[in-house]
Amino acid sequence: MNENPTPTRGRPKTLDRDQILQTALMAYWSSGPTNISISDICSMTGASKPGVYREFGSDDGLKKSVLETYHDLAVQPLIDILERDQSTDETTDALIGFMTQDREQLGIPQGCLFVMMRAHVQHFGPSTCEALQDVRCDLFGAYETWIERSKSHGEFADIPTDIAALFIDAQHGGAMRMQREGVPNDTIASVLGTAFRVLVSNERSGARIN
Amino acid sequence: MNENPTPTRGRPKTLDRDQILQTALMAYWSSGPTNISISDICSMTGASKPGVYREFGSDDGLKKSVLETYHDLAVQPLIDILERDQSTDETTDALIGFMTQDREQLGIPQGCLFVMMRAHVQHFGPSTCEALQDVRCDLFGAYETWIERSKSHGEFADIPTDIAALFIDAQHGGAMRMQREGVPNDTIASVLGTAFRVLVSNERSGARIN
DNA sequence: TTCTTAATGTAACTAGAGGTACGAAAAAGC
DNA sequence: GCTTTTTCGTACCTCTAGTTACATTAAGAA
Numbered sequence: 001m002n003e004n005p006t007p008t009r010g011r012p013k014t015l016d017r018d019q020i021l022q023t024a025l026m027a028y029w030s031s032g033p034t035n036i037s038i039s040d041i042c043s044m045t046g047a048s049k050p051g052v053y054r055e056f057g058s059d060d061g062l063k064k065s066v067l068e069t070y071h072d073l074a075v076q077p078l079i080d081i082l083e084r085d086q087s088t089d090e091t092t093d094a095l096i097g098f099m100t101q102d103r104e105q106l107g108i109p110q111g112c113l114f115v116m117m118r119a120h121v122q123h124f125g126p127s128t129c130e131a132l133q134d135v136r137c138d139l140f141g142a143y144e145t146w147i148e149r150s151k152s153h154g155e156f157a158d159i160p161t162d163i164a165a166l167f168i169d170a171q172h173g174g175a176m177r178m179q180r181e182g183v184p185n186d187t188i189a190s191v192l193g194t195a196f197r198v199l200v201s202n203e204r205s206g207a208r209i210n
Numbered sequence: 211m212n213e214n215p216t217p218t219r220g221r222p223k224t225l226d227r228d229q230i231l232q233t234a235l236m237a238y239w240s241s242g243p244t245n246i247s248i249s250d251i252c253s254m255t256g257a258s259k260p261g262v263y264r265e266f267g268s269d270d271g272l273k274k275s276v277l278e279t280y281h282d283l284a285v286q287p288l289i290d291i292l293e294r295d296q297s298t299d300e301t302t303d304a305l306i307g308f309m310t311q312d313r314e315q316l317g318i319p320q321g322c323l324f325v326m327m328r329a330h331v332q333h334f335g336p337s338t339c340e341a342l343q344d345v346r347c348d349l350f351g352a353y354e355t356w357i358e359r360s361k362s363h364g365e366f367a368d369i370p371t372d373i374a375a376l377f378i379d380a381q382h383g384g385a386m387r388m389q390r391e392g393v394p395n396d397t398i399a400s401v402l403g404t405a406f407r408v409l410v411s412n413e414r415s416g417a418r419i420n
Numbered sequence: 421t422t423c424t425t426a427a428t429g430t431a432a433c434t435a436g437a438g439g440t441a442c443g444a445a446a447a448a449g450c
Numbered sequence: 451g452c453t454t455t456t457t458c459g460t461a462c463c464t465c466t467a468g469t470t471a472c473a474t475t476a477a478g479a480a
Binding site: 009010011012013014015048049050051054 | 424425426427428429430
């Protein structure tokens, strides 16, 4: 709304918003969003506590902003896969590949911050919960349009769209939890492969029923 | 080890261990295990803080004991279903029925304390983590023996046992999370029904291969 | 130079967590 | 009745979380 576009007067700003967001993001992601305090983030970034509060308003505000950053960073790529114009099989393979990347090699923490935060809703304030809902809606929207598109190509099993979306979400959540618990990525990939088998239309593997 | 079997001397004990365990169990279950403090439990039960500490040693000790209680109360029934001598279809139906019971009607909180606690490991001490591992092992053991038994009856799909166990565990976790998030039970049952379809041997719906 | 504006960070505050020191209380034994 | 044993609970401690009051600093404008 009232973004100050380079205010000419007054002491210049030194607080690095992005640095704080990035640092908080990685800390929440690797140590759990409820195990990192504002003070932790301050000592990690060198920012002062009032500085952080001036920028984000509250713990709730910071978490909300971090979640939005995470959306762009890690949820959107998943949505992008769903929006790519390829066969259902290719998409499920891409999804599995995305979820079971070698995180250590990429310098990215295990699991998914969004999934973790959903399991900790009870600890968050209203803004964060709202942001959580927003991400959930985005993701489910992408699941559902992908499912509908696959269905229109006759490449999807006879499962109601909302049920299928919940199913995929459950697999994603399960995979991310397994990764956090230390299950090897190829094992997770096997589980996902097994799961996603129900999604593809079974007309191709046998007799055509309809 | 040194259980005092009715010590004759000294002031008689008034602290009700079971009441504390039951109260803590329900509080953790409905509000989340990391949202209930020792003080909360004290004011709910009327016990004093030192009393609780004398009985359980620490927060960690209490959580561990509560988890053991939860095992007997809510995990064992699930294991019992797996150990019943019935067809694979009957068992999956029973599992789905068990997971999607109307909790409000039963006066039981939504979701599963074990699943919740797994998502919060970072907050727990060593004893609780150990207990968590124990429950996990028990459950996976039950999954795997059931899977093996179903396979020996030719009623199970061609999926490695460990993968299938992880798959079932993921569905369970997903169902419990959905329930917590307010998804209706019959919707959850549909998702589970879709998921468990991959488990049954597909030899019955077509040509026998072996 | 002084005034105004807008940012800065030290040093506090409050609330609640886990945890405990210690004296009082209630029973059995002598 | 006095001692011993065992448990009891009030009142504290420490630590850390989130949060803020307020004096200070750095710039442009007058």
